Amino acid sequence: MDPIVYLDHAATSWPKPPEVFEAMKRAMEEAVANPGRGSHRMAVKASRVLYGTRKTLANLFGVKNPNNIVLTSNTTEALNLAIKGCLREGDHVIATMIEHNSVRRPLEYLKRTRGIQVDYVPVDEEGQLDLKRIDGAFRSNTRLVVCSHSSNLLGSIIPLDEIGELTKKKGAILLVDAAQSAGMLDIHVEKMHVDMLAFPGHKGLLGPQGTGGLYISPDIDLEPLLHGGTGSQSEAIEQPTVRPDRYEAGTPNTVGYAGLQAGVQKVLEWTPQHIYRHEWELTQYMMEGLQEVRDLRLLGPALGKARTGIVAFVSEKFDASEIAFRLDREYGIAVRAGYHCTPLAHMASGTEHTGAVRASVGISTSHDEIEIMRKAIKEIHS
Template sequence: MDNKPIIYLDNAATSWPKPPAVWEAMEHSMRESAANPGRGSHAMAVKASRVLFEARKRLARLFRIKNPNDIAFTLNATHALNLAIQGLLKPGDHVITSTLEHNSIRRPLEALKRKLGIEVSYLTTNSQGELDIHLIEKAITSRTKLIAVTHSSNLLGTITPIADIGEIARRRNVRFLVDSAQSAGALSIDVEAMGIDLLAFPGHKGLLGPQGTGGLYIHPSLELEPLMQGGTGSKSEAPEQPTVRPDRYEAGTPNTVGIAGLTEGVNYVLKETTEAIHAKEQQLTFELMEGLKHIQGVHILGPDVGIERTAIVSFLLEGVDPSEMAFLLDQQFGIAVRAGFHCTPLGHETAGSYETGAVRASPGYFTEKSEIVSMIEAVKEISRTLRTIN
């Protein structure tokens, strides 16, 4: 960037900028409480333990979780999803998922198909990413152990009706895993009301924390096999992993400094409210879509303007490779977007963009309306230039 202004529209990958309190808390933690939490009784170790406990309390409040100790910290949502999927499923189990899913769900499932012989049903959505929940009910068999879906597509922005799916899962006695990578911090989530047994979330996106943070909510009635074995600071005399939560799922030294920052990110979300955050992001998203749809050659993926979605706008410009478009936006206009397949090839098949991939622009809570205007004008200029050349 070399101190040049940047218009950051890649919040679906990592949110930026962060609230000042986030990096201030990280610096304070590094200076004052960077010891190993739960591994000692000296003052600094106790401070470190409090950092983790405060983060769990804030997250429990945000997601309406009764017991903060039912939250296990992970490196990111991918780590959390692997813990949920690999920790739950056994040979012969059946899983229901959708064609919207990120590779963080698809690849662990495919790995267990090869290793354990589990069966996976991929339910196809329409081109806007809408899933007919009646297909879920029909797909359930006596061997169905898990329903795993994203709360919002990282390609299309489509919002999945997880409360309705949770009701089906609860009624049919099937466990329910939700990937909230694109919704945590932007949409209201109530694990009890929505029937969620497992909630995977990243810290570095809508929760406004640093990279290398995230977590998994695990319903108190559910026991998972740990993804890793090792030191926990509790039951150190035992050769097996302890059963007490959250230690059972948090082997090794945690990212205390990062979690200190995550706490402040969650505090910011709680103060602003997910309702206010979603309202602003959705308005920015609709303004971007409205501007792009009038540009010759532009095709926008996902739900139409006016239909609720998260802050994701994926699009194609006829005759332009998405990677070239992203390069031009960056180099000529200082606009950061993401191009390619967004780790969801099935999603691109569903949307009809598998041959090319797409350009994804994702506003955030700190995006200004003027930046949306600049993005629209940049795409207009690229389109106009290419038409002139051709």
């Protein structure tokens, strides 16, 4: 493959640490049997891989019992399990204007099919959330508050500690979409009063695609999203009651979860604080350069403010898709253009008719790569 400046980490991080490849290769050689379905040595090794992954994730997120972490194929599956398994007819939900379609579409589906009620709390143009608006949205039947920890378009970060305290005080359930924050921002589910945490394996946790998970508080019982074989309580007609089997029907992606565990171990080694600082400094350098281009408007928090590793922008001269195409073909730079599965956030930022170009950095991104990006945008607009 030709050399590439990879600035699409908000979609999938790349390259993966060598340890991820090694763990997946080892699992393919030694642990490809079905975990929980047999007592022979390969099945036992496969079970150990899954438990080891849960244990490592529990260490990262401050979870006491690793079995309260359900392994899924991605954040979307985790969010669907949380939302559809939690809500009943007549329930009220508070969400925000920076939610991804993986939150909005399940909610809108349940509005049609179960008669739930949903309020999307506004954010300002930078994607910042006023806690008073959340407080004012609560009703007597509010069951769930769901919020994206960080916008996948704007890079803004919500005040999770304060939202957790408020939600607990109101007696509602807090579901957090950590698609853009897991591995980059500190998350401790008990200290932050997070009842459910949905996260991807393939982004900030540095694992392979096809992996993710959902932490479920021991105080919450969700209706399973899938029903089928688990290897436990096989004589029962109903889905098992024991965790995590209750929520993990079918043969799991053991090889992928082995890679995920290795990725999370690297995150723990580097620490989310170090990763965040690295990414924040690179976004600031990118923004400094892009602000010099007269025809560009940067989205999200202003220079110097907290944000995750995302810099999105719109151009007065070129369509977002044209810029992304030229960056790829002429400069070997990978970014994403379009609506990023978050139309509400585009409405908040005033880009619902144009979309945006999104460049996103990761722990592997270098200062030199950002310099290439800065120069390329200036040349395109010259």
